[in-house]
Amino acid sequence: MRPLADEIRPKTLDEVAGQKHLLGEGALLRRLIESGTSANLIFYGPSGTGKTTIASIIAQRTEKALYHLNATTASLQDVKNIIADVDTMLAPNGVLLYLDEIQYFNKKQQQSLLEFMENGKITLIASTTENPYFYIYNALLSRSTVFEFKPLTPEETVPAVERALDILRQRSQLPLEWEDAVPLTVARQCGGDVRKAINAVELLYQSARPVDGGLNLTSEDASQLTQRSAMRYDREGDEHFDLLSALQKSIRGSDPDAAVYYLGRLLSAGDLISPCRRLLVIASEDIGLAYPQAIAITKACVDTALQVGMPEARIPLADAAILLATAPKSNSAYRAINTAMADIAKGKIGEIPRHLKNVHADSAGSDKAPAYLYPHDFPHHYVKQRYLPESLGDTVYYEYGENKIEQAAKRYWQEIKDK
DSSP states (O other): OOOHHHHTOOSSGGGSOSOHHHHSTTOHHHHHHHTTOOOOEEEESOTTSSHHHHHHHHHHHHTOEEEEEETTTOOHHHHHHHHTTBTSTTBTTOEEEEEETGGGSOHHHHHHHHHHHHTTSEEEEEEESSOHHHHSOHHHHTTSEEEEOOOOOHHHHHHHHHHHHHHHHHHOSSOEEEOTTHHHHHHHHTTTOHHHHHHHHHHHHHTOOEETTEEEEOHHHHHHHTTTTTOOOOTTSHHHHHHHHHHHHHHHTTOHHHHHHHHHHHHHTTOOHHHHHHHHHHIIIIIGGGSTHHHHHHHHHHHHHHHHOTTTTHHHHHHHHHHHHHSOOOOHHHHHHHHHHHHHHTTOOOOOOGGGSSSOTTTTTOSSSOOOOOGGGSGGGOOOOOOSOGGGTTOOOOOOOSSHHHHHHHHHHHHHHHO
16 A cells, blocks of 8 residues: 555645745746756755655656655666666656755765766756755756745645545545544644654554544544654754754844743753753853853853753753843944954954063063053052054954943943043
């Protein structure tokens, strides 16, 4: 018996769930497909969003023989074996090669594909779950058009789940019914992955217990079966960095609700270390001198989380995330060090003033340079003298932030220095 996911695979563009930005009326990819294009394409997006299905529809439209390879196990010899079928009875109209997970091909393997693409022997559709601009080499990118597939919303997934349930009802030897909430429950829990949703429906059916001579699928069973299926997470992949980025940007944007949500996503995926490190960075980069105590408090929360472990670690980390999100913000120190290091990278390496060196002018017995003035010997622990190299002039790297603490420090030093 065919797997359920294969049986309900759409045959036309109108049957494809979601991806309206690519396949809606007038959308570019739809126009290309309907025109019978033989362009080389790269499909980028999470699994279960229709990439393989679209490749099959394109092969059908162009009447090309569709060959499917997965780069995790395929070799260049596999590609050459496919090329051997070109212009034979097996592929009279040419070959459409669907290469899944192309990021697993190394540079040499990817470059070898160019020869076959340029002589027109194959049309390549490559798919990847990772950012193609990071993992696919420029020569291949320049000869292809990239389309991004997006995770489906629960509402977009529901029709596919309902079609799967109808097919199972036709297959079932016992009468099959389900609670009204089952399709949406499955759709919500599968994180926009239609294949995962269909597989969940099949497992739900297989685990159903006969009741009164029939089978009844419950939303409670559906929820238990798919309770962690919505998590899309790979610690080495884009989703990992996207979640960390969303956490930092939510805190920087002073949104505590979004901050704890993305923190929860990271922790639910079993990642404790990454959010700890990112919260420490945020405390210095985004809150900084507007509330310096936040750095120490965040460090204490992180230490506590690492000591107690999950699930209790979520509590001190939530404390830190909410504190940082609701704290006043300043990136003045961040900008200051970046600007200083940019100058250093440009070669602005001036001579350290003599009176700041470890061997001072006075102790060296020189009368050609002023002695170092010890600030604590002067009123308010301040005395004017040069600290930057002469070649940097009066360069300013630090600008006081527009917050209470930094503005108070600014007023304090202005009053002293004006005297």
